[in-house]
Amino acid sequence: xxxxxxxxFPGTNSEDETQRxxxxxxxxxxxxxxxxxSAALRAFDAxxxxxxxxxxxxxxxxxxxxxxEVMDAVVEGAQAGKFVIGICNGAQVLLEAGLVPGTGPLxxxxxxxxxxxSGKFQSVHVHVRLAVSPTRIPVLAGLASDAIxxxxxxxxxxxxxxxxxxxDTMERNGHVxxxxxxxxxxxxxxxxxxxxxxxGLTNVAGNVLAIMPHPExxxxxxxxxxxxxxxAAARGNAQAMLAPSGGMKFFHAFAxxxxxxxxxx
Amino acid sequence: MSGVIExxxxxxxxIPDNEAFxxxxxxxRMGLAVEAAVRSDVWIxxxxxEHAAALDGTITTIETVYNPNKHRLEVREDARPRSGEVWxxxxxxxxxxxxxxxxxxxxxxxxxxxxxxxxxxxxxDVPAAVLDRATESFLCNPAFQKAIR
Numbered sequence: 210x211x212x213x214x215x216x217x218f219p220g221t222n223s224e225d226e227t228q229r230x231x232x233x234x235x236x237x238x239x240x241x242x243x244x245x246x247s248a249a250l251r252a253f254d255a256x257x258x259x260x261x262x263x264x265x266x267x268x269x270x271x272x273x274x275x276x277x278e279v280m281d282a283v284v285e286g287a288q289a290g291k292f293v294i295g296i297c298n299g300a301q302v303l304l305e306a307g308l309v310p311g312t313g314p315l316x317x318x319x320x321x322x323x324x325x326x327s328g329k330f331q332s333v334h335v336h337v338r339l340a341v342s343p344t345r346i347p348v349l350a351g352l353a354s355d356a357i358x359x360x361x362x363x364x365x366x367x368x369x370x371x372x373x374x375x376x377d378t379m380e381r382n383g384h385v386x387x388x389x390x391x392x393x394x395x396x397x398x399x400x401x402x403x404x405x406x407x408x409g410l411t412n413v414a415g416n417v418l419a420i421m422p423h424p425e426x427x428x429x430x431x432x433x434x435x436x437x438x439x440x441a442a443a444r445g446n447a448q449a450m451l452a453p454s455g456g457m458k459f460f461h462a463f464a465x466x467x468x469x470x471x472x473x474x
Numbered sequence: 475m476s477g478v479i480e481x482x483x484x485x486x487x488x489i490p491d492n493e494a495f496x497x498x499x500x501x502x503r504m505g506l507a508v509e510a511a512v513r514s515d516v517w518i519x520x521x522x523x524e525h526a527a528a529l530d531g532t533i534t535t536i537e538t539v540y541n542p543n544k545h546r547l548e549v550r551e552d553a554r555p556r557s558g559e560v561w562x563x564x565x566x567x568x569x570x571x572x573x574x575x576x577x578x579x580x581x582x583x584x585x586x587x588x589x590x591x592x593x594x595x596x597x598x599d600v601p602a603a604v605l606d607r608a609t610e611s612f613l614c615n616p617a618f619q620k621a622i623r
Contacts, residue, residue, distance in 0.1 A: 267493040268500075269615060276500045276612065305615070317610065321617035323564070370565075370618035 211467040214253040222261035234460035247282035255292040258299025271301030300419035310384040311412035320371035326402025330365035334434040338390040346415040351465025359455040360422035367421040386411040424456035482550040486514040514589040525580025538574040558599030561622040563587040
């Protein structure tokens with residue numbers, strides 16, 4: 210079984226639900242406190258940076274954590290082909306570290322998850338669609354083509370910003386892993402104003418993924434937004450409420466990708 | 475006096491600045507020889523000249539901008555960084571017409587930037603190359619911010 214480190218920075222607040230989803234997907238997931246340092250991380254097969262905040266997002270969301278000593282192991286691991294996922298604040302950290310889109314040197318980000326166009330923190334239920342072939346993104350190799358995932362977008366700084374030329378490069382070279390869409394998979398304007406509707410980015414090798422919305426917050430039926438038909442139908446039925454929902458596809462795909470990589474090795 | 479002028483209000487904490495300390499720790503981790511980091515909020519107002527003096531006074535009454543118990547306020551008649559400073563702002567900086575929710579007579583617009591000064595062990599500004607590296611690798615993300623020197 211693959212060992213996955215859920216990396217906790219000071220201010221992270223989504224580590225428990227992320228770990229729970231990873232375990233439900235059949236992975237051995239352990240929360241690793243940043244103060245244990247990079248040495249504690251190196252034995253793991255993969256890393257997940259969950260959402261929340263890191264160092265109060267001082268200077269800029271993700272900027273301080275991107276330089277944290279514990280990130281040495283994450284960067285080394287990513288460069289060695291280990292799988293790395295960042296969700297929300299974790300995505301901001303990966304971008305600030307230069308791991309995604311990975312088109313520039315480390316710590317020289319070529320894009321940003323900038324403050325939302327609204328200027329406000331937003332928490333909204335969304336859908337995202339896989340925008341590349343699953344073969345382009347080994348970290349989620351288990352996803353079906355055009356997979357649609359439900360998630361909660363919950364951030365103040367999730368608007369992808371980059372020069373047009375860089376956005377063109379990202380689209381042309383398959384760095385745009387997820388885009389915002391409706392429940393039918395049709396592209397929609399991003400609720401945060403993200404450039405070209407981008408919700409998630411991957412790197413050149415496809416072993417690193419940064420995604421702003423939280424799939425782990427819609428991993429079970431009870432996590433759907435109020436008013437959702439499935440949730441309404443499940444009301445009063447604990448078993449139905451605890452049934453895995455669309456967000457779990459993300460974590461099963463991650464587990465499948467890890468399993469495939471172990472077979473290749 | 476007539477016309478519209480710019481006024482810069484540079485507000486710096488006089489109590490320990492946790493954000494500056496965190497930045498300093500990160501800069502040390504990056505291997506930069508920096509002994510202290512000074513962070514300031516810079517409020518740049520475009521104001522009708524005849525209201526500028528009144529604005530100077532009004533600013534001191536808006537405690538979310540300036541609290542005399544924990545801030546030092548410097549009023550500048552030009553809105554440019556001094557030597558050794560770098561100001562960080564968004565590319566799409568949009569002026570507000572209120573200050574902390576208040577409308578102030580004569581103010582046409584106001585923007586907020588962050589100023590950084592990095593000091594060496596003698597309390598002098600670090601060499602420009604050090605400030606450049608700190609800016610390019612940490613203080614500014616050029617994808618949505620610009621650094622003004």
